[in-house]
Amino acid sequence: MELAFFIILALVAIASALMVILQKNPVYSALSLIVTLGSIAVLFILQKAFFLAFIQIIVYAGAIMILFIFVIMLLNLRKDEFGPEKRKLQRFFAVVFSLLLIVELFVVVRNTLFGKAGESMQVAEDFGTASSLGQLLFSTYLFPFEITSILLLIAMIGALFLARREE
Amino acid sequence: MVPVTYYLLLSGILFAIGVLGFLIRRNVLVVFMSIEIMLNAANLAFIAFAREMGSLSGQVMVFLVMTVAAAEAGVGLAIIILFYRNKKSANVDDGNLMKW
Numbered sequence: 001m002e003l004a005f006f007i008i009l010a011l012v013a014i015a016s017a018l019m020v021i022l023q024k025n026p027v028y029s030a031l032s033l034i035v036t037l038g039s040i041a042v043l044f045i046l047q048k049a050f051f052l053a054f055i056q057i058i059v060y061a062g063a064i065m066i067l068f069i070f071v072i073m074l075l076n077l078r079k080d081e082f083g084p085e086k087r088k089l090q091r092f093f094a095v096v097f098s099l100l101l102i103v104e105l106f107v108v109v110r111n112t113l114f115g116k117a118g119e120s121m122q123v124a125e126d127f128g129t130a131s132s133l134g135q136l137l138f139s140t141y142l143f144p145f146e147i148t149s150i151l152l153l154i155a156m157i158g159a160l161f162l163a164r165r166e167e
Numbered sequence: 168m169v170p171v172t173y174y175l176l177l178s179g180i181l182f183a184i185g186v187l188g189f190l191i192r193r194n195v196l197v198v199f200m201s202i203e204i205m206l207n208a209a210n211l212a213f214i215a216f217a218r219e220m221g222s223l224s225g226q227v228m229v230f231l232v233m234t235v236a237a238a239e240a241g242v243g244l245a246i247i248i249l250f251y252r253n254k255k256s257a258n259v260d261d262g263n264l265m266k267w
Contacts, residue, residue: 006169021200040211049217064237067240074248094190094191101179124221133227137230148231151234162245
């Protein structure tokens with residue numbers, strides 16, 4: 001049952017990710033990316049990452065994608081369409097090397113042993129909830145968490161500085 | 168219970184799709200979206216490993232990756248707006264000022 005659910009979600013994620021890179025109109029690409037992010041969020045829930053699944057929806061599919069759509073509308077990109085790469089040779093090598101990357105990752109995953117096969121670790125009842133993740137974040141990982149706030153501040157200042165109009 | 172290898176394979180395929188999009192597209196916004204796909208593929212691998220190992224550290228890492236992605240989206244889109252303002256184009260081939 002869970003396997004069938006996983007396969008459906010995986011197919012949706014792969015199909016919509018392909019749509020992102022094959023659509024001519026960037027608005028459609030952005031909408032396909034929302035579908036990809038949504039299906040990945042459901043996969044997070046299957047892997048007991050409840051809090052992060054909702055963060056994924058709120059931050060990625062909400063905030064970041066709104067920003068994308070906003071920039072697409074601002075630049076009015078629908079008029080000048082150039083579609084995928086025109087140079088045939090680069091396109092050919094891009095496809096070949098992407099397929100090689102998949103094969104390589106497949107070989108690596110196949111030849112790696114993950115614990116005792118078919119026997120997954122028992123996890124606590126509150127695994128992946130906001131409270132358990134928050135406790136870890138504010139104790140063991142307090143320093144990286146604080147660095148994160150500085151990173152966001154720098155990003156905010158940087159974005160404001162870059163996007164302001166030259167006087 | 169779905170084996171962790173399936174998740175890793177899905178993550179690898181999504182990452183390869185992101186790489187492919189990065190290489191074949193010329194629209195700077197779609198190139199940026201391909202980077203988001205790659206980040207999400209890495210996140211999926213982290214989550215799968217966190218479940219497999221029964222450790223929440225992997226989920227903390229995903230939390231940090233998401234923060235970096237948000238910062239990156241803010242700064243990156245500001246750069247794209249600046250690029251468009253200077254070149255009147257969103258084609259990555261026009262960003263050739265530093266090309267030798």
